[in-house]
Amino acid sequence: MGIKSYQGPRAELKNEFKAPILVEDYMTKNLITFHPDQSILEVMELLIRYRISGGPVCNDDGDLVGIISEADCMKEISESRYFNMPILDKRVSHFMSTEVETIGNNESIFDAASRFNKTNRRRFPVLEHGRLVGQISRKDVLAAALKIKAFSWRH
Numbered sequence: 001m002g003i004k005s006y007q008g009p010r011a012e013l014k015n016e017f018k019a020p021i022l023v024e025d026y027m028t029k030n031l032i033t034f035h036p037d038q039s040i041l042e043v044m045e046l047l048i049r050y051r052i053s054g055g056p057v058c059n060d061d062g063d064l065v066g067i068i069s070e071a072d073c074m075k076e077i078s079e080s081r082y083f084n085m086p087i088l089d090k091r092v093s094h095f096m097s098t099e100v101e102t103i104g105n106n107e108s109i110f111d112a113a114s115r116f117n118k119t120n121r122r123r124f125p126v127l128e129h130g131r132l133v134g135q136i137s138r139k140d141v142l143a144a145a146l147k148i149k150a151f152s153w154r155h
Contacts, residue, residue: 023112024105026144027126027134033058034068036093040076043068043092056125056132057096064125064132066096102127103136109144112136 020026032050034043034057047053047070054069072095103112103124115124116138126134 021108021110021144021148022105023103023107023109023126023136024128024134026109026140027105027136028140029134031055031132031135033132034092034096035059036065036091036096038092040073040090040092040095044073047073053122056100056135057092058132062132064100064102064127066093066098067100067123067125068092068096069122072096100125104128105133109141109148113141113145116141 032046032052032055034046034055036057036059054067054072056064057066057068059065075095076090101115101119101121101124103115103126105126105128112124115121123135123137125132126136
């Protein structure tokens with residue numbers, strides 16, 4: 001009779017995924033924000049200076065009331081040409097988008113990618129308990145995908 005090899009009960013192998021996958025792990029937290037009463041010319045200058053394409057608009061209480069983008073600024077430029085007038089010192093509230101799609105800080109990067117895929121948005125303000133805590137862009141999601149790939153493809 002042959003000898004049987006007994007190793008005892010084996011521990012379960014857990015394939016733990018430790019990569020951060022939440023929006024809050026990749027969002028930009030130090031935002032350039034704008035105010036509804038701010039000059040559209042000042043916004044244009046800030047967009048150029050900080051090399052950003054837009055940002056959230058917050059009221060005096062810090063509540064998110066809109067979003068302003070390069071495309072919104074283009075409205076001012078095209079209107080001034082149409083009416084043959086110089087670019088006027090109009091306010092952000094005149095041009096900003098007030099229907100803002102937001103995303104929660106505890107949603108996954110995969111949910112954010114899906115939302116970007118379904119819309120033509122370039123950024124989503126990130127809310128935590130109704131308060132603005134950051135912003136996530138398409139580039140942030142791309143960077144997250146590269147980091148997640150590094151965690152999941154081990155040799």
